[in-house]
Every structure is written in C-alpha cells, then in structure tokens.
Amino acid sequence: MSETATGGASGRDARIRLSDVAARAGVSNSTASLVLNGSGPASASTRQRVLDAAAELGYAGPDPRARGLRQGRSGIVAVVTEDALGDAFRDPINLAQLDGLADGLGDGGPSLLIIPGAADDPARVSSSPFDAAVLVGCGVGILDTLELLRRRRVPVIGLEAPHADGVAAIDLDNVEGARALAEHLRELGHHRVGIVTLPLGSRRTSGPLTPELEAAATAPSTSERLDGVRQVFPDAPGWIASASSIAAGYEAGAALLDGRGAEGVTDADGATLADDATGADGAKAASTRPTAILAQSDLIAIGVIRAAEERGLRVPDDLSVTGFDGIRVDGLTDHDLTTMVQPARAKGEAAGRAVLAALADPEAPAPDPVLFRTTLHRGATTARAGA
Amino acid sequence: MSETATGGASGRDARIRLSDVAARAGVSNSTASLVLNGSGPASASTRQRVLDAAAELGYAGPDPRARGLRQGRSGIVAVVTEDALGDAFRDPINLAQLDGLADGLGDGGPSLLIIPGAADDPARVSSSPFDAAVLVGCGVGILDTLELLRRRRVPVIGLEAPHADGVAAIDLDNVEGARALAEHLRELGHHRVGIVTLPLGSRRTSGPLTPELEAAATAPSTSERLDGVRQVFPDAPGWIASASSIAAGYEAGAALLDGRGAEGVTDADGATLADDATGADGAKAASTRPTAILAQSDLIAIGVIRAAEERGLRVPDDLSVTGFDGIRVDGLTDHDLTTMVQPARAKGEAAGRAVLAALADPEAPAPDPVLFRTTLHRGATTARAGA
DNA sequence: CTGTTAGCGCGTTCAT
DNA sequence: ATGAACGCGCTAACAG
Numbered sequence: 001m002s003e004t005a006t007g008g009a010s011g012r013d014a015r016i017r018l019s020d021v022a023a024r025a026g027v028s029n030s031t032a033s034l035v036l037n038g039s040g041p042a043s044a045s046t047r048q049r050v051l052d053a054a055a056e057l058g059y060a061g062p063d064p065r066a067r068g069l070r071q072g073r074s075g076i077v078a079v080v081t082e083d084a085l086g087d088a089f090r091d092p093i094n095l096a097q098l099d100g101l102a103d104g105l106g107d108g109g110p111s112l113l114i115i116p117g118a119a120d121d122p123a124r125v126s127s128s129p130f131d132a133a134v135l136v137g138c139g140v141g142i143l144d145t146l147e148l149l150r151r152r153r154v155p156v157i158g159l160e161a162p163h164a165d166g167v168a169a170i171d172l173d174n175v176e177g178a179r180a181l182a183e184h185l186r187e188l189g190h191h192r193v194g195i196v197t198l199p200l201g202s203r204r205t206s207g208p209l210t211p212e213l214e215a216a217a218t219a220p221s222t223s224e225r226l227d228g229v230r231q232v233f234p235d236a237p238g239w240i241a242s243a244s245s246i247a248a249g250y251e252a253g254a255a256l257l258d259g260r261g262a263e264g265v266t267d268a269d270g271a272t273l274a275d276d277a278t279g280a281d282g283a284k285a286a287s288t289r290p291t292a293i294l295a296q297s298d299l300i301a302i303g304v305i306r307a308a309e310e311r312g313l314r315v316p317d318d319l320s321v322t323g324f325d326g327i328r329v330d331g332l333t334d335h336d337l338t339t340m341v342q343p344a345r346a347k348g349e350a351a352g353r354a355v356l357a358a359l360a361d362p363e364a365p366a367p368d369p370v371l372f373r374t375t376l377h378r379g380a381t382t383a384r385a386g387a
Numbered sequence: 388m389s390e391t392a393t394g395g396a397s398g399r400d401a402r403i404r405l406s407d408v409a410a411r412a413g414v415s416n417s418t419a420s421l422v423l424n425g426s427g428p429a430s431a432s433t434r435q436r437v438l439d440a441a442a443e444l445g446y447a448g449p450d451p452r453a454r455g456l457r458q459g460r461s462g463i464v465a466v467v468t469e470d471a472l473g474d475a476f477r478d479p480i481n482l483a484q485l486d487g488l489a490d491g492l493g494d495g496g497p498s499l500l501i502i503p504g505a506a507d508d509p510a511r512v513s514s515s516p517f518d519a520a521v522l523v524g525c526g527v528g529i530l531d532t533l534e535l536l537r538r539r540r541v542p543v544i545g546l547e548a549p550h551a552d553g554v555a556a557i558d559l560d561n562v563e564g565a566r567a568l569a570e571h572l573r574e575l576g577h578h579r580v581g582i583v584t585l586p587l588g589s590r591r592t593s594g595p596l597t598p599e600l601e602a603a604a605t606a607p608s609t610s611e612r613l614d615g616v617r618q619v620f621p622d623a624p625g626w627i628a629s630a631s632s633i634a635a636g637y638e639a640g641a642a643l644l645d646g647r648g649a650e651g652v653t654d655a656d657g658a659t660l661a662d663d664a665t666g667a668d669g670a671k672a673a674s675t676r677p678t679a680i681l682a683q684s685d686l687i688a689i690g691v692i693r694a695a696e697e698r699g700l701r702v703p704d705d706l707s708v709t710g711f712d713g714i715r716v717d718g719l720t721d722h723d724l725t726t727m728v729q730p731a732r733a734k735g736e737a738a739g740r741a742v743l744a745a746l747a748d749p750e751a752p753a754p755d756p757v758l759f760r761t762t763l764h765r766g767a768t769t770a771r772a773g774a
Numbered sequence: 775c776t777g778t779t780a781g782c783g784c785g786t787t788c789a790t
Numbered sequence: 791a792t793g794a795a796c797g798c799g800c801t802a803a804c805a806g
Contacts, residue, residue: 015540017783028793033785043791060538064516065456066783069798074452075514076463076500085499086486089476099473102503111515112472112501113463116489127462128498129451129516151447153402404799415777420801428775453799456782 016059025053036062074129077110077355080145082138085116087204091244091299092327096344097136097159097351104352110359118145125149132355135161139201139218155358157351160221168354169369170347174221177340177374178228178296181322184338184376185292186232189385190320194256194290195229195238196249196300198222206251208260209238225296225324233294241300249295249303256304257311257319259288291319291385298323298339305335305381316383326377336379343372403446412440423449461516464497464742467532469525472503474591478631478686479714483731484523484546484738491739497746505532512536519742522548526588526605542745544738547608555741556756557734561608564727564761565615565683568709571725571763572679573619576772577707581643581677582616582625583636583687585609593638595647596625612683612711620681628687636682636690643691644698644706646675678706678772685710685726692722692768703770713764723766730759 022032027046034040035050036059042050053059068074079098081088088094102112113130119141125133126148133149135142136159146164149156158167160174185193197209201218217223229236239255241248293308295301301323305315313319315335326341350370358364409419414433422429422437423446429437440446455461466485468475475481489499500517506528512520513535520536522529523546533551536543545554547561572580584596588605604610616623626642628635680695682688688710692702700706702722713728737757745751 016538018785019783029784030786030794031792034792037785041791046791058538060535061513062785063456063783064514065452065459065461066798067785068516069450069452069456069782069800070784070786072452072798074516076516084486085489086482089482089485090479092477095473095476098476099471102472107508111511114499114501121494124498126448127451129455129461129463148447151403151445405801406799416799417778417801417803418776421776424801430775433776449801450799453782454801456784456798457800457802459782 015063016057018059018062020057021050021054021059024057025049033062068129073131073359075110076113076128076130077105078113078115078125078128078130078133080118080125080133080135080138080142081114081116082119082141083116083204085114087243088116088137091297093244093297093325093342093344094136096327097348100345100348100350101134101352102348103345104349105355106352109352109356118142122148126152130154132157132358134159134351134355135167137219137221138162139220139222141201141218153362155355155362157354157358159347159351162218162220163369166366168358168366170350170354171369171371172221172342172347173371173373174224175228175231177324177342177376178225178294179231180228180374180376181324181338181340182229182232182294184378185294185320185322185382188292188320188382190292191385192288192290193233193236193292193294195226195233195236196252196256196293196295196304197226197238197240198244198296198300199242200240204242206240206242206248208255209240213240214238222296229294236290236294241296244297244299246299246303246306249297249300250307251303252300253293253295253304253307254311256293257289257307257313292382293319293321295321296324298325298327298337301337301339301381302335316381320382320385322382324374326374335381337377338379338382339377340374341377342374347372402450403444405446405449407444408437408441408446411444412436420449455516460518460746462497463500463515463517464492465500465502465512465515465517465520467505467512467520467522467525467529468501468503469506469528470503470591472501474630475503475524478684480631480684480712480729480731481524483714484735487732487735487737488521488739489735490732491736492742493739496739496743505529509535513539517541519544519745521546521738521742522554524606524608525549526607526609528588528605540749542742542749544741544745546734546738549605549607550756553753555745555753557737557741558756558758559608559729559734560758560760561611562615562618564711564729564763565612565681566618567615567761567763568711568725568727569616569619569681571765572681572707572709572769575679575707575769577679578772579675579677580620580623580679580681582613582620582623583639583643583680583682583691584613584625584627585631585683585687586629587627591629593627593629593635595642596627600627601625609683616681623681624677628683631684631686633686633690633693636684636687637694638690639687640680640682640691640694641698643677643680644694644700679769680706680708682708683711685712685714685724688724688726688768689722703768707769707772709769711761713761722768724764725766725769726764727761728764729761734759 019029022029032050035042035047122145125145132155134157138161140162156167158169239252241252293304295304301321305321308319323337323339326339406416409416419437422434509532512532519542521544525548527549543554545556626639628639680691682691688708692708695706710724710726713726
C-alpha cells in the first residue's frame with residue numbers, strides 16, 4: 001500500500017492536492033474537481049483517468065479547510081455548554097439529547113464540535129468554524145456568547161436555553177411537569193415537602209434556597225421547575241444542588257433531612273418547614289422533617305434516597321421522593337422512581353432537524369418554539385403521607 | 388445595541404469582514420489584521436481607530452474558515468470513536484479521559500470535534516477540518532480510517548488503540564492489571580472462575596466466549612485483559628458482554644451463573660467450568676457454578692453483582708466479583724468493588740500533551756508509547772473461596 | 775510604521 | 791465535454 005515514489009512530483013511530505021491529481025490525469029483542476037465531486041458531466045474515459053490518478057496518488061479528498069472557505073460551510077455544528085465538559089456529559093439526559101441530535105442531523109450530516117464552558121470564555125466560540133450552534137442547558141450566562149454568534153450570522157438553536165431573538169427554541173414544559181409532580185404529592189396528602197433544585201446558574205454552589213436566590217435563577221429549566229412546584233407548595237423550603245448528580249443530591253438530601261433547609265425559607269421565627277395552605281405555623285407539631293422531597297432531576301433524587309436510607313428512613317414509607325427526567329436508570333438504583341419522563345432523545349432530534357432547516361434556508365426567520373411535554377411516571381418512591 | 392445603519396456600506400445581511408473594518412478605519416487590510424491579532428506593531432492612533440471601527444461595525448473577528456485555510460490550521464482536534472456517541476460516552480471511564488484530554492489541551496487550546504462511528508463510515512473523517520485526531524477505545528476496525536488520516540498528514544494519537552505506524556500510543560498495562568486481579572482471586576483460593584469480557588470488536592454481540600472468538604478479538608483493551616486473565620486461569624469459561632454497561636454485565640452475569648457459559652469452553656464432554664490447574668474434569672463435583680467472576684469493567688461488575696444478588700447469592704460470601712477501571716462510583720453501587728484502578732484522567736491529559744507536541748512539530752516522528760499502570764484496589768467484593 | 779502583493783486549495787462561473 | 795480565470799477572507803511576506 002505504501003508505494004512512495006509512484007507519483008510524479010512526489011514531494012517528500014506534502015499532502016496530495018487536487019491539482020496533483022489533475023496534473024497526473026492530464027486534465028485541468030476544474031475537470032478533476034467535477035469528476036471527484038460526482039456532479040459534473042465528463043466523458044467516461046476522462047472520469048476513469050481522474051479516478052485512477054486519485055487512487056494512485058492516494059488522494060485523500062479535498063482539503064476540508066479550503067472546501068469550507070469556498071462553500072461558506074464547514075460541515076460542523078457546535079454544541080455549546082455552559083459547564084465543563086465532564087459536568088455536561090455526566091447526566092444521562094444530556095447524553096440522550098446528544099444522541100438524538102446526532103440522529104437528527106442524519107448520516108452524512110455535520111459533525112459535532114463540543115464547546116464547553118462558553119459562559120466563562122465567550123471567545124472560544126469565535127475561534128472555530130461551524131455552521132450552526134446548539135445551546136444545551138444554558139442559563140443567561142450564555143447571552144454574551146449569543147451576541148457573538150449573532151454577529152457571525154450563525155443560526156442558533158436553543159435546547160432549553162433562554163429565549164432570545166433569532167434563537168430557534170426547543171422547549172420542555174418544565175412548569176407543568178413540576179406542577180403535576182407536586183400535585184401528585186399533595187394528592188397523596190403531603191404538606192411538609194422539601195425541594196432540591198438544580199444549580200441556579202453557572203455558579204455551581206449549593207446551599208439553602210432563599211427567596212432572593214430563587215428569584216435570581218438564570219437557567220430556564222431550573223427556574224421553570226421551581227415555578228411549577230411553587231404553584232402547589234409556595235412556601236416549601238429547598239436546597240440548591242451543586243450539580244445534577246447523585247453526589248450532589250445526596251448532600252442536598254442530607255441537608256434537608258437534617259433540618260438545615262430551615263433557614264432558607266423562614267425569616268426569624270421558629271417555623272421551619274412549610275405546608276401548603278395552612279401556613280408555616282400550624283405544622284410545628286411532632287416532626288419538622290419533610291414527608292416528601294421533590295428532587296429536580298433523577299440523579300439528584302437517587303442521591304436523596306440514599307441519604308434518606310442512610311438515616312434509617314424507608315422510601316416511600318417514611319419519605320416520598322420524586323425525580324425529574326425519566327432517565328433509563330441503567331441499574332442506578334433499585335427503586336422505581338416516581339418522576340416526570342421527558343423525551344430527551346426526541347428533543348435532540350428536533351434540534352437536529354432545526355439545524356438542518358436553518359442550514360437549508362439561512363434567510364428564514366427563527367421558527368416558533370417547539371414544546372415537548374413530560375409524562376408522569378408513578379413509580380414506587382411515593383406513597384400516601386403518614387402511612 | 389442594534390443600531391443598524393451606523394456602518395458605511397451596511398449591506399442588509401452580510402457578515403462584517405476584515406476589509407469592512409479596514410475601510411472604515413481608513414487603513415489597509417493587513418494593518419487591520421495586525422492590530423486585531425494583537426501581534427503587529429502599530430501606532431497607538433491607528434490601533435485605536437481600527438479597534439473603534441471594529442467595535443462600531445460589530446466585527447465578530449476573523450472568519451475561522453478563512454483563517455484556517457490561510458494558516459493551515461483549524462484549531463480543532465478530532466476525537467474518533469468506533470461506537471455511536473451514546474455508547475462511547477456512557478462509560479465514565481471515557482468521560483474521565485475526555486476531561487483529561489480537554490485539560491491537557493489547555494485553556495486557549497483546540498476544541499474537540501466528536502466523530503463517532505468511524506468504523507462504520509471512515510469517510511466521516513475526511514469531511515471535517517481538524518489538525519489532529521485522538522483515537523479512543525478503538526479496535527482494528529479503525530484501520531481504514533487510520534489510512535485516511537495518514538493521507539491527510541494528520542497527527543494521530545491512540546488512546547488504547549491498535550498500534551500502527553506513526554500513531555502516538557498512550558497505553559495501559561491491561562495485561563498486568565488483569566493478571567494481578569486473577570492472581571488475587573487465585574490466592575484467595577478460587578479455582579472455578581468465570582470471565583465477562585468487554586466487547587470483542589465493533590460487532591456488539593454477546594454470547595459465550597469461544598476460543599475462536601477469543602483469538603479474533605480486535606480491541607486492544609479487550610484482548611489484553613483477557614490475556615492477563617489467561618496467564619492465571621487458562622481455561623476459565625467466559626461470556627462476552629455486549630457493551631461496557633451495567634445492563635450488559637447483568638445479562639452476562641446471569642448467563643454465567645445459570646451455567647450457560649458452559650458451551651463456551653468445552654467441546655463435547657460434560658465438563659462445564661474450568662479450574663486453573665487440575666483440568667476441567669476434576670471439579671465436576673457439587674457445583675459447577677463459579678465461585679468468582681472476573682468482570683472486565685466496573686460497570687459490568689456492578690451488573691454481575693446485581694445478577695448474583697437476584698439469584699440469592701451474597702457477594703462476596705458466595706461469589707467474589709472483580710471489576711476493572713476504578714471509576715468513581717457516583718453512588719452506582721453500595722459495594723466497595725475490588726478492581727484495578729486506572730489513571731483515566733492522566734491518560735487523557737497525556738493524549739492532550741501528545742497532540743500539542745505533534746502540532747508544535749509536525750515533522751517529528753511519533754514518540755514512543757506511553758504506558759500507564761493500574762493499581763489493585765482490594766475492595767469488599769472478593770473473599771476467600773468457600774468461606 | 776504602513777501599504778502592496780501574493781497566495782492558502784478549492785469550486786464555480788464563463789468561455790471554448 | 792473541457793479549460794481558464796476568478797475569488798472565498800484572511801495573513802505572511804516583502805516594499806516603501
């Protein structure tokens with residue numbers, strides 16, 4: 001395979017160019033280009049000579065850089081994340097979305113360029129060539145980056161990203177999903193519930209959820225899910241998870257179960273955990289421990305369950321726990337988690353299709369938001385209160 | 388922010404180019420280029436005028452495509468995987484490697500272009516611009532792709548990939564690690580052991596491990612780990628996992644524990660499970676069930692444990708189980724797995740450094756392979772046989 | 775210090 | 791059916 005001196009002007013190390021092939025085949029560059037791209041009309045003999053020449057020289061095809069410049073297109077779609085690479089992919093829900101995205105882009109379609117940490121360093125986004133960008137799981141920290149993308153005239157698709165001018169939005173009805181889940185708990189008779197939220201913004205800190213922090217949440221999915229819960233449990237105390245992970249859920253769950261969530265919701269009086277209607281004072285009776293915890297992701301929920309079990313609490317007998325996402329728990333837990341299942345893969349596919357559409361007609365205005373819905377999965381981690 | 392008619396020749400939709408900025412600042416293209424790239428010498432007043440012009444026009448910086456062509460460099464490093472995207476990143480060990488790779492490339496460094504499924508479609512690799520490629524977890528199915536990369540004169544770094552001419556290899560001492568683990572089991576008195584292998588090649592099928600299949604294994608880590616085991620248990624029966632996942636491990640574990648591994652290792656006689664020295668016939672006594680299972684990844688091991696527990700077997704009392712990788716079990720299991728810990732992150736970083744080195748001096752020959760070592764973690768999933 | 779010139783490698787007109 | 795010429799947007803040489 002490695003015949004070195006076959007070619008005509010076989011320079012020691014240079015890459016074979018189209019012009020080399022053309023020269024060897026005795027045709028012009030343009031003819032060779034037409035033949036190799038399959039499109040152009042050419043006599044059978046010419047075609048064959050070009051193909052032979054290419055094979056003999058080991059032509060690797062056109063240089064993607066040059067082709068990209070010429071065609072104004074690089075065949076690359078950027079996946080922009082606020083988080084670091086590891087954090088972004090650790091949650092199966094994001095992987096599922098990426099899988100869907102790859103699918104939606106199709107087989108011969110563009111490849112994915114991963115641009116993590118865009119919030120910290122917006123400039124990363126202007127140094128690489130790509131034809132479209134997909135924002136996944138971003139908060140408003142991404143807005144600077146967005147401005148750059150707009151200047152580059154790059155179509156932008158937002159997967160649960162902040163709505164902004166010209167961004168094709170793929171959304172999830174987080175509000176309704178979270179509300180339904182909270183409703184489910186209330187129907188089961190729970191009044192003292194705790195919340196474990198997703199990270200509020202790009203600041204990955206954990207701690208008690210204060211009204212101020214809650215109001216300042218920047219990530220759409222975080223604040224939407226919180227809004228949904230608030231429609232049912234306006235005063236429930238909460239804890240902010242530092243990430244959507246089991247470990248973070250464990251920490252947060254431990255905090256809530258040990259009563260540390262208290263400071264978050266009350267000002268100065270002794271009331272610690274809210275109930276939904278009677279006011280925070282009525283339930284000051286036997287226990288201040290929540291009877292249910294709404295975790296804003298499945299991974300977090302698993303961590304919460306672990307924290308509960310470690311404290312000798314049985315789920316769901318002593319504590320009901322709900323998740324969010326409906327990830328296929330590849331053996332992550334023995335529990336059949338009550339959760340809202342979201343069509344992550346379909347969301348990714350929709351994003352892929354949106355990319356292709358934007359590429360096909362760059363002049364077209366951003367399409368209307370696409371809204372995906374969640375479905376309640378009644379698992380075995382929720383039960384009637386005080387059972 | 389969106390003053391539209393400020394610029395001179397503000398064409399309706401065109402992207403602002405360097406020449407627009409230069410014209411507005413009243414300087415030549417090259418001067419503007421020098422100023423914007425920070426490098427060139429320029430008078431303070433000129434510099435300021437150029438910067439002002441760029442700001443006023445909303446110049447987004449040089450077009451990465453054009454810059455890439457001109458400089459012969461795109462600022463992109465490809466991560467090439469044999470598997471589909473989801474399969475490749477589901478295993479935390481690969482994520483850790485990616486994390487390390489991103490680190491090793493440094494902050495202002497190249498971005499990562501994900502190219503999954505390269506074995507199925509080698510051409511994917513020739514359509515996108517990148518300056519170097521990292522092969523992660525590939526078998527020989529990648530060789531066609533490799534040939535293309537060679538033709539493109541792209542430096543290639545192999546992370547546990549097949550050794551080949553010009554590929555900078557980052558290796559792991561899988562053989563020694565697997566041997567040590569097997570040795571550990573033998574020292575504990577285990578004779579009847581079963582093996583659950585990683586997938587043998589790009590064919591993601593599961594089933595009993597036959598000598599023919601074993602000999603035909605194409606993925607380096609798979610066959611090396613198998614080789615290591617064979618130095619201690621030459622005849623142990625095995626089952627091929629369809630992936631490095633808990634689910635696949637569960638299936639394989641179930642198969643071995645139910646005695647289905649049998650056909651794999653024997654020809655026609657009744658002997659089912661091998662012991663290491665006395666030959667397959669001696670142990671036909673009470674039970675043919677293995678007393679220990681060597682799983683070739685931690686995820687697989689967790690699946691095996693689950694299968695065992697479901698059958699009423701206690702780990703490690705009734706069955707010892709070992710893993711491989713030493714992933715941080717973010718709450719994946721309650722067990723403290725006995726396993727070989729590999730420095731996945733460091734491997735990724737080494738790959739990153741190798742990329743930078745290759746980029747710094749493209750003429751340099753491929754460096755010698757870098758070998759990383761595993762360390763035995765004696766967890767709580769192995770115990771003395773027959774205890 | 776600044777402007778002029780010349781490509782990077784390719785695809786695509788427009789002639790022939 | 792084929793070849794010649796041009797330019798995508800930028801930067802690296804050289805002149806001035």
